[in-house]
Amino acid sequence: MSDIHTLTWGEPPSNDDKTWGLIAHISVYLSWFIGPVIVLLIYQEKSPFIKYHAIQALLCQAALSVVGGFFFVVVGLIAWLTCGIGGLLYLPLSLLGLVPLYGAYKAYQGEWRGFPLLEKIGAPDGSPSDFQAP
Secondary structure, three states: OOOOOOOOOOOOOOHHHHHHHHHHHHOHHHHOOHHHHHHHHHHOOOOHHHHHHHHHHHHHHHHHHHHHHHHHHHHHHHHHHOOOHHHHHHHHHHHHHHHHHHHHHHHHOOOOOOOOOOOOOOOOOOOOOOOOOO
C-alpha cells in the first residue's frame, strides 16, 4: 500500500503542490506550451491541484495565443492604415503577457481558482457544480 495522501477538492494543498502549480503557470514564459505539459504529465496522477493548475496554464496559453494573434493582425492593419501611428496600440496589447501571473498567484496562494471563463475546465472530481472555491 502507498502512504501517499491524495488531495481532494477543498483540501488545502501542500507547499510542494503550491510550488508546482506556480511553476506550471510561470513555465509558459520559458517554454510556451511545453512547460505546463511536462508538469501535467508528471503530476496528473499525484495531485489534482497541480493537474488543475497545469490544465489552466495550458488553456490560458492557448486562449492568449488565439486572442493575441487576432489582435496582432488587427493592430498591424490599423498601423498600416495609419502610416504607423496605430502601432502604438501594440503597447496595451503587450499587457496580455501578464495574464499568466494571475494564475501563478492563485496557485501559490493555494486557491482552486483558474482564469475567468476557463476555471470549470479541468476541475477535479468532487468539485461543486457551481465551482465555488472553499
